[in-house]
Amino acid sequence: xxxxxxxxxxxxxxxxSYTQQRRSExxxxxxxxxxxxxRAEALRRGIIITICGANYTSNKTLYGCQSGVNVNNWxxxxxxxxxxxxxxxxxxxxxVKAARFETETLSPATVSAPxxxxxxxxxxxxxxxxxxxxxxxxxxxxxxxxxLVSKVKLNKFGNSSFCKVGVAGC
Numbered sequence: 001x002x003x004x005x006x007x008x009x010x011x012x013x014x015x016x017s018y019t020q021q022r023r024s025e026x027x028x029x030x031x032x033x034x035x036x037x038x039r040a041e042a043l044r045r046g047i048i049i050t051i052c053g054a055n056y057t058s059n060k061t062l063y064g065c066q067s068g069v070n071v072n073n074w075x076x077x078x079x080x081x082x083x084x085x086x087x088x089x090x091x092x093x094x095x096v097k098a099a100r101f102e103t104e105t106l107s108p109a110t111v112s113a114p115x116x117x118x119x120x121x122x123x124x125x126x127x128x129x130x131x132x133x134x135x136x137x138x139x140x141x142x143x144x145x146x147x148l149v150s151k152v153k154l155n156k157f158g159n160s161s162f163c164k165v166g167v168a169g170c
Contacts, residue, residue: 021164024139024150027111028162030099031078031137031152035120037097038080039158042120047082049096049120053113054079062098064090071116074137077101080120110140125156 034051042049052065053074066073078101081094101111114135115128126135137152149165163170 021148021150024141024148024164025162027101027139028137028150028152030101031074031111032160032162034078034080034097034099035118035126035154035158035160038120039124039126041080041096042122043124045082046122048122049080050083050090051078051080051118051120052090052116053077053111054098054100056100060100062095062100066116072113074111074113075101110138112138112140120158124158126154126158127156 038049038051053071054077055063055066056076057063062079065071065079066076077099079090079098080096081090082096083089084094085091114132117128118135119127121127128135134156135154137154139150139152141148150162151165151170152160152162154160
């Protein structure tokens with residue numbers, strides 16, 4: 001019995017860390033999915049698609065894009081839309097795709113981006129208001145006193161890669 005207790009005390013923290021790392025990978029995959037789908041739609045429709053950090057209400061209903069001081073916080077999810085009325089903001093009915101990230105877990109994840117919005121041009125290249133041609137989304141979690149940091153890197157053509165900080169090449 002004592003051996004089982006000792007082994008479980010060793011295994012539970014390792015399993016928790018593994019679970020949180022997998023959640024970071026799921027968030028990265030959801031983000032990549034929204035971007036790839038939006039690129040395909042921009043190319044297919046021949047129009048600009050805008051992607052922003054989503055803002056969900058407390059009952060998990062999509063409200064719109066993050067605003068104010070939280071514009072670089074994409075922790076709730078990602079929203080892609082067609083700005084059909086040229087208002088520079090999301091309006092109901094303009095949605096192309098939305099993803100709500102499962103960040104409210106044992107260890108909440110923070111997803112940050114270098115800008116408030118990302119535009120996908122009709123030729124499927126990416127840009128933002130600053131003219132950046134590459135983007136890095138950072139997914140940060142803290143568990144058992146350690147920070148787990150992952151990144152989703154995009155180039156201007158929308159090609160993406162996922163890596164864990166601390167691993168060679170990240």
